[in-house]
Amino acid sequence: MATRTVVPQQAVRGEAVVGGVKQQKKNGAVEGRSRRALGDIGNQVAVRGIEVVKPNRPVTRSFRAQLLANAQAAAVNNKKQACANVGGPPPVFDVIANRAAPKPAQKIVSVKPRNEGAAETNSKEETKKDKTVNKKKEGDENSKKKPHSLTSVLTARSKAACGVTNKPKEQIAHIDAADADNELAAVEYIEDIYKFYKLVENENRPHDYIHSQPEINEKMRAILVDWLIDVHSKFDLSLETLYLTINIIDRFLSTKIVPRRELQLVGISAMLMASKYEEIWPPQVNDFVFLSDRAYTHEQILAMEKTMLGKLEWTLTVPTHYVFLVRFIKASLPDEELENTVHFLAELGLMNYGSMITHSPSKVAASAVYAARCTLNKSPLWNETLGLHTGYSEEQLMDCARELVRWHSMGASAKLQAVYRKYSNVKRGAVALLPPAKNLLQSAEEGR
CATH class of the missing domain: 1.10.472.10 (Cyclin-like)
Incomplete structure (x- = not known):
């Protein structure tokens, strides 16, 4: 019979077989043979010339990204130090990168093992910090005033020299606010009512008839x-x-x-x-x-x-003159003196055939308001609220207002004294005794 070779049993870790007898070593190593521990295999990972001790766990993506970032920062710092040793100033991009880069890492970085959840949490926190820093930088940049261009500066100086400035827009007063609870004021319909009056005021206006009347002048x-x-x-x-x-x-x-x-x-x-x-x-x-x-x-x-x-x-x-006078006086936010002056000038206009025929009732009423404000030196003479409710600008009312002021200037010496006596009474503020508007009076005399 053939004899079978007896294979000695594999020695247990930490024991040596000598002449078929197991011997125990104190340090757990076998004499005459050294081998690497299983736990050390694959732990040394070289990342761009830097030896990093790999933890005893699988490398996650976030952790690997962190290792790469640290390695890149270390490479940038090495490059900057090399430039400083040469003596030249560091490049602009390196300076900017240096502001945002962390402190230079050591060649050997030992990272304690931690679980994947902690790594992901830290990476999220770092992302939030980066976003916060970016927002602060953007806010600082936006807070800085942009430099004015030469063209804008010259334009602003030209407007200031010519007296043309960007005045703040006037606020239009809500003249019907006090009558909101007054049902007779018809606040909900008042604007539409006066739009209708403006449309139909010319339908029943008298035409120039004085030349067709043989016995009347x-x-x-x-x-x-x-x-x-x-x-x-x-x-x-x-x-x-x-x-x-x-x-x-x-x-x-x-x-x-x-x-x-x-x-x-x-x-x-x-x-x-x-x-x-x-x-x-x-x-x-x-x-x-x-x-x-x-x-x-x-x-x-x-x-x-x-x-x-x-x-x-x-x-x-x-729609007579009075219909528009009520609305336009209200838009001028008057006191009693202004209201009496407006009625005084408007009644002078009733006696003037040219004013009654040439101008519409709404224009005569608006001109009376404007002339009264000029007589009392109200400031401003015309505003956005009056322009909105009357529908006339200051230039459109100038001619008719001059006629009313001219009649006012002749009131004391005129033969027909009914209006002058009526408004010389103290009950109506004696507004007929007021001096006429000088600026409009001069314009009226120049026009004559």
């Missing part, structure tokens, strides 16, 4: 209006009645030739109709007969009233 019309203002004051009628009366007279004279002897009869009948339309307790026909010194009978007044209504086609609901 501008002076006769002014005398009639002056007398009617006195009658209006004696009856203590409303201002709506006065303005509607003058509107009816001018519209009727635009459609029918009237002899001189019937001109006062036309005025009486017009005020009777306006009083019936506007007043709660209108004057009686006999009252007008008495005021006319019985120049006309009861029947004549009623007959003329019927004739006038037929010619006007019973159209009495028209």
Whole structure:
């Protein structure tokens, strides 16, 4: 039989077999043979010339990225030190990188083993820190004022030299805020109402009729209006009645030739109709007969009233000057003196045939407000609130305002004193005694 070779059993770690007898060594190593421990295999990882001790765990992506970042920072620092040794200044990009780079790492970095979750948490915290630093840098850059260009500087200086500056936009006052709870003020519809008035104000305007009247001229019309203002004051009628009366007279004279002897009869009948339309307790026909010194009978007044209504086609609901005066005075945020001055100048305009025919009611009303502000030296003379609600600019009102101021300057010496006496009364602030607006008065004299 063949003999089988007996293979000695593998020695247990830390034992040596000598002549078939196991021997135990104190240090656990076998004599005559040295080998590397299993735990040391693969732990030495060279990263770009730097020996890093690998922990006893798998290398995660975040941990490897951290090792690479440390190695790159160390390489940058080595390069910077080499440049400093040569004596030349470090490059600009290296200086910038040096500000953000961490402290130079040692050649051998020992990292204690830690779990993957901790590594990922630290990497997230580092990302947040980097974002915070970037945001701070962006904020600092934005906070720095951008340098002005030469063109912008020269443009600003030119505007300042010419008096052209960027003034802050004026705030438009809400003039209806105080009437928000007043149902009669119709705040919700007031803007639409006045837009409608502006559209239809020219539909019922009288045209230039004085040349078509053979027996009537501008002076006769002014005398009639002056007398009617006195009658209006004696009856203590409303201002709506006065303005509607003058509107009816001018519209009727635009459609029918009237002899001189019937001109006062036309005025009486017009005020009777306006009083019936506007007043709660209108004057009686006999009252007008008495005021006319019985120049006309009861029947004549009623007959003329019927004739006038037929010619006007019973159209009495028209936007007069007073309709616009109420709104424009409110837009000027007035005091009592300003309000009385506006009405004084507007009634002077009623006597002026040229103002009544040439300009629309809204323009005369706006011009009276502007002229009154000039008379009282209000500042500013015109603002965005008035421009919005009137629809007129300061330049558009200049001509009509000059006419009103010219009539004001002649009030004390004029033959027709009804308006002047009315507003010289202390009850109306004696605004007729105020000196007229000098700037507009000079312009009016230059225009003449």
